[in-house]
Amino acid sequence: MATYRQSFSIETRGEVQAIDVTDRVALAVKTSGIRDGIVCVFTPHSTAAIVANERERGLIERDLPAALERMVPRGVSYAHNQAGDPNGHGHIRAALLGPSVTIPVADGRPMLGTWQQVLLLELDVRKRTREVVVQVVGDGAANV
């Protein structure tokens, strides 16, 4: 059994932006040498999220932003916005979507489906630098 961790940073341009990090996750798992186990992809922020879904342009550039705006609208009043950035809606959306996705690992690869990519979602109102942590735990000849 072994553990392996890799982190990387991503510059975003503000809400709602979806960035495909699947290749980075797959590379971290490969580098770990871990063949079987799990990988947790986590972002240590409260106005960003990690989800797994299809990286199809209409879906992530138009449908997802529109759906989030219907569910958690920017335009209503947020008590949080009196404390700083006008990003109360971003916090609620992040709590809803979650900061991580956990995926089984088999044969040294995350077991994602064909139409399933790992996406970092920027939910804040302005451009940010986001950290993504890829933590692998499992069996195999870990080269660490």
Add this chain to the structure above:
Amino acid sequence: MATYRQSFSIETRGEVQAIDVTDRVALAVKTSGIRDGIVCVFTPHSTAAIVANERERGLIERDLPAALERMVPRGVSYAHNQAGDPNGHGHIRAALLGPSVTIPVADGRPMLGTWQQVLLLELDVRKRTREVVVQVVGDGAANV
């Protein structure tokens, strides 16, 4: 420490259908021989989800479909629907609910509450074959 994985397939009949997979998950954990650790229940699809909640008929057959329809309605326009199946709403619902649930394992069993079942949710517009992956990581006399 050990890892153990089991996969199975489920035939669904289309949205919104909740299928209780708790017994399959418990059996996989028991078969693993792992006594303490975690189990990740994952579905490698972008229009399905895994959630933990009560398998009560009114809740899963009527309230959950109605709530999803209020939050992410079928009837609005989705850019994604120009690319193929009219399942844009299913993708958004799946991103929201998530493809996995991770549960602590104690004494060889998932630590679910009495009113807490593991449910596969079919969120696509038509019947599908869905894979469910149960990945256990932990301590114990793993018979693998």
Add this chain to the structure above:
Amino acid sequence: MATYRQSFSIETRGEVQAIDVTDRVALAVKTSGIRDGIVCVFTPHSTAAIVANERERGLIERDLPAALERMVPRGVSYAHNQAGDPNGHGHIRAALLGPSVTIPVADGRPMLGTWQQVLLLELDVRKRTREVVVQVVGDGAANV
């Protein structure tokens, strides 16, 4: 590799209440002696949730309850409410938010961001006793 688990109980006062359990989670990780790996914070209930977000008063006392009421209103009809407690909306909210958060562990600490706390959310209509399970899996001199 090692596993370590700690559970604790929390008395709540009914919906929507957010209770910061970050210190309890950090203490469990420290006590485990595990330096690198993951920690899963899980609640075995179907009308409660675990989320990671900022413990800012306006956000958790006003914005989050208001947002949940907009997305999953109390006032609509729930089939589940004919079976017992009038908490159908609480079940749906719990399914949406999820019973757990999984966080990478580095240097013996959960890798949470500065504005990211682990919150137990009470989503039921009345006061309850809630269990929280903290399960750590990873590497290090586990003193168990």
